[in-house]
Amino acid sequence: MKKFIAEFKEFAMRGNVIDLAVGVVIGGAFSKIVSSLVENIITPFIGIITGGTDVSGLMLQIGNAQFKYGAFLQSVIDFVIIAFSIFIFIKLINSLKSKVAKPEEETVEEVALTKSEELLVEIRDMLAKENQK
Numbered sequence: 001m002k003k004f005i006a007e008f009k010e011f012a013m014r015g016n017v018i019d020l021a022v023g024v025v026i027g028g029a030f031s032k033i034v035s036s037l038v039e040n041i042i043t044p045f046i047g048i049i050t051g052g053t054d055v056s057g058l059m060l061q062i063g064n065a066q067f068k069y070g071a072f073l074q075s076v077i078d079f080v081i082i083a084f085s086i087f088i089f090i091k092l093i094n095s096l097k098s099k100v101a102k103p104e105e106e107t108v109e110e111v112a113l114t115k116s117e118e119l120l121v122e123i124r125d126m127l128a129k130e131n132q133k
Contacts, residue, residue, distance in 0.1 A: 038077055038081055056071055058073065
């Protein structure tokens with residue numbers, strides 16, 4: 001039982017699990033902000049453009065069943081705005097990181113040598129060995 005608890009503790013304390021938990025919490029809070037933005041600002045604006053139509057209230061009634069496609073459209077609008085906001089946020093963070101990050105050292109590419117160049121390198125190395133003796 002102690003081994004199981006120790007394994008669980010090691011798993012729970014890994015950086016990626018903690019990062020994921022923080023991401024979920026921040027994502028939940030961010031989702032509330034974006035939902036409020038959509039509900040209180042964007043939806044009324046769309047209502048003005050469409051002549052007062054409330055998208056979330058749209059539905060189709062067939063018999064006793066109600067198909068609330070307006071609520072679905074509202075969720076799609078929420079998703080698009082959340083995805084766009086996250087895209088912009090990540091783009092901003094990446095641009096800030098690139099400005100702050102030190103330029104990496106240039107890597108030297110090794111050029112493939114021809115057969116004659118390889119032989120010259122071998123001759124040079126043999127001459128260097130003989131001069132050291």
